Structure formats: C-alpha cells, structure tokens
Amino acid sequence: MKESQVMIIQYLTGVGIILLGALHFALLTFAGGGYDNALTFVSVMGVYTSLGLVFELFLVFLTFHVFNGFRKVLIELHQGPTYERTVTWIVVLAGAATFVWGTRTVLIFLGVL
C-alpha cells in the first residue's frame, strides 16, 4: 500500500474520531445527565443498547489511527528492513487484539456474548 493511501485513511479516521469522540464526550457529560450519572450501570446499558454500533465504528477508526500512529513513531525511531517489517506486524497484531477486546465489550453490552 502506498504511504499516501495510508495517510489518507489516517486523515479520514482522524476526522471520524473527532466527531464520534465528541459524541462519546457528550454522552458522558451534558447528554448523560452529568458525569456521575452517565457512568451508572443503567445509563451505560442504555447508551450501548441504542448506540452500540456507533461505538463499534468509533473503535474501528481509533484502532487504525492509534496503531498507525504508533507504527510511524516506531519506524522513525529506528530503521532497517527486518525491524520495519517486525514493527508493522507487531502493530497490526496489537491493533487486532485491541479491536477484538473492544468488540467483546460491545457484544457483551448488546447481550450477544
């Protein structure tokens, strides 16, 4: 994949994160009845049942953007073909693991798991 194609996705996921992150923040504060109320069992359950898929999309954007960011920083730190290939694989696997663990949360709240 050309580096410019990776960066276009980095930019687009960044914008997506700003929008969905603002929504997450809103649900935790003014749209959730204040911070202490928003984190009660009942409120969280309510949010996930109505917006579970939105959270999943947020997770997709975040996983790509964060782990691609880590990849760029690690590759700028040290260079070499084996090192770069190893870093890319570690970052992809760590991203996949985080994505799976986050999807698990959504599925639990939606009652699937």
Place this chain on the structure above:
Amino acid sequence: MGEKPPVEKVALKFDPKILQGLGAPLKTVTFKVFRYDPAKGDGVRYSSYEVPIFKGTTVLDALIYVKEKLDPSLTIRYSCRMAVCGSCGMVINGREMLACKTQVEQLKSETVVVRPLNNMPVSRDLVTDFDVFFKKHRAVLPHLIRDDLDVNINREFQQKPEEVYDYLMFANCIKCGLCYSACPTNATDELFLGPQAMSQAYRYIADSRDDGHRQRMEVLDTKHALWNCHFAGSCSDVCPKGVDPAFAIQQLKGMLFLKSSFLKRKRPAPNVPEAQKRELVPER
C-alpha cells in the same frame, strides 16, 4: 533652467558613539567550540577561546581569528563569507546559522557555543560529511525532465514571469544543510530524504517547463519521505535564503490528495517558435 532649490542648513554634530567598536574592541566573548578528531580517538571536547569582538564581527571572523592567533588546529569550513556558498553552516548557541552571516553582537551573549551541524557525520571539529545529504538530493532527480529535451536543445521553453515566481523561491537553495540539521525527523530517521531534497523536488515539479512529476512522486510517496514530515517548520525557520522548504513539502503532499488537480492538469511548457531558434549547439 530653473532656480536652484534653497540649500537647507543642517548643523551636523559629531556623535562619538558611532565609532564604538571600530578602532577598539567592543567586548571580549568566550567561544566554546566543539572539538573532535577521529584520528586521535580522544572523543568530544570543547575548547574555550577569548575573542575580541569589534562592530560587525561575525562568528566566522571570530573562528578565523581563533585559527590565526590562538589555535591553528581548529578545523572549519568556509568559502565566500557572504551567505551564497552554503559552506559555513553550524549550530551556534543552539540554533542552526551560517557563521558568516551571524554577527556576534546579535547573539547578545557573553558565551557562544559552536557545534557542527546535526544529523551528519562529523569529519573533524566543525566540519561535517555532506555525502548522504547530496545523495538524497540527487535521488529526487533535481533537473528538468521532459521527453523532448534533445529535440529542443537549441530552444527556450515558454515561461511567463508569474510562472517563474511559482518556483523561484525554492531555486535559491544554497545546499547549506541548516534545514537538514534542524529537522526533527532527520534527528532519528537516517533514511528520511530531508527538507532540502524535498523542496528541490517541488522546485522542479512546480516548474512549468518540467514533466517529471511521476518519477519524482515515486521517490517521494514512500516510507521515509514525504509523509514523515510533520510540519514542524524548523527547516523554514532556519533557512538563510528564505527557501521555505516546509511550504514546498506541504504543497507536495497536497498534490497527492486535496490539490491533486494540479498534477492532473499539468502539461510541460511548449518551446519558443522556430523563428527564435538559436544556433548554439550542433543539432544531434
């Protein structure tokens, strides 16, 4: 012939302050200079020198004074002493500057620390090895590329003055290496092309006579090139000729995404008509 205008009588008063620093030194400044001799294997040390500073004394003048009067073993690189050759780049009090262009008075300091440029191997003392720097410059094909160069060997290509200003700023690069030393990505990424090479790539891509953007973008759109610049802007901040490499690199990134119409619409400039052809080089 008209009347002579009235002569204004102005009383000139001599102010002795204008002679300060000309006949006698203004002050003495301590220079702490980076010393490293690979042949000796001693490692890095800093030598201190007390240098008398006159009005207009540059850092280069001070270093030449040190070499002539105090320590002939100090190794420096310089040539034109007027900021056009790009030889005397150094890190002076933590900032990349040309030694010939920096007046010691403007540093406003009693101590001046002089180090060689960052991110390049040090050959000796303040002299660094520019081999990799020049190699990266050559990698972006810094010359006009078009299919019909041979056919047009005796012809000029049409270019309006406005089209010259599109790339003129970047053509002023003197390859001094200050931007390369200041760049945070160059600080850790040895394969990174660097602001100088990429600004020169833009100088040619933006030139209306050039048709080589496909080849150059193949070099630029890779790992350790265009997308490892994060617009820290220090390259433009330290450039002594106003080349503004940061500007050039952001334009190059734009050409791949939000400003992609530029490359799609680009056609190399036509040549000047037959009647203005000149016999300079025998036709091949």
Place this chain on the structure above:
Amino acid sequence: MEEKALERRNMAGVYGGWLKFWNRNFERWLYTMHRITGVGVGIYFVIHIWETSNAATAFIDLRVGGSPIVWSSLMDLLRNVFAHTGLLLVALAAVFHSLNGVRLLLSEQGFLVGKAKMPTYPLLPVSLKGAQRSLGVALVVASFLLTAYAFYQLFIVGLGW
C-alpha cells in the same frame, strides 16, 4: 586514507530532535505536543479498552444471576482525585491532538501556508506567517477552554466539589 569508520554519527536523537522545542519556531512546539499527546492518548486508549472490557464481565454476572454491584464498586474505586486528574489530562491531550490534527490536515495539504512569491529581504518564510500560525494559537486557547468544561464535569459534577 580517510578513517570513515571513526566519523561520529552525530544524530540529534529523540531528545535533541523530538523534545527540544525551545529556541525555535512555534510550530515546532505544536509538533512536539502533537507527538506527546498522540502517544499518551494512544496508550490510554489501549488501557481503557482493556479496563472497560474486563469491567463488562459484570454484565455477564448479572445475566447469570449476579448483581450490578461489581460495576458500581469499580466506579466507586475510580471516583477519586487522582483518577479524575488523569482523565482531565487525557481530555486535554485528546482535545489538543484533535484540534491540531485539523490544523495539520489543512496545512499539510497546502492550505493556510501563504503563497510562493518573489524572494525579497529579509528573506522570511511565507509558511510561518500564514494563517496556520494564528490557527495554532487559537487552537491552544480553545483546548484549554474545552478542558475547563471537562474539569467542571469531572470535579464539580463528578466529585461534588
């Protein structure tokens, strides 16, 4: 004849290149902060996903006849000054990184960086005088203002100050 192998590598490194932003231009500070906030929020993201998923087992407990006390006891554990200060820093980092990201999205595509012109003395760069610098100052101010709201929610509403 030349002892190339003995030449000193002389890279500025992480401290000299990524962290040392003083004595330089404003955009260099923004670059350093963008990197620090990005790595910081990224690490928080991984921890948050791990923590939330582990806490979610409380729901499984509920379905098999357990109680939601597991969830509320975890929330009680986290309702203290240290955890909320940490979250406040995360909020500041996330807001700064997002707003600066928007600035980078525009300026890295060639907008807000001025226009190439005929070079005249004192040969100053156009990109560092363009609109992106004013936008940078504005977004730093906006980050603190938005974090002030997060402070209100975390401490005044959340901790009852």
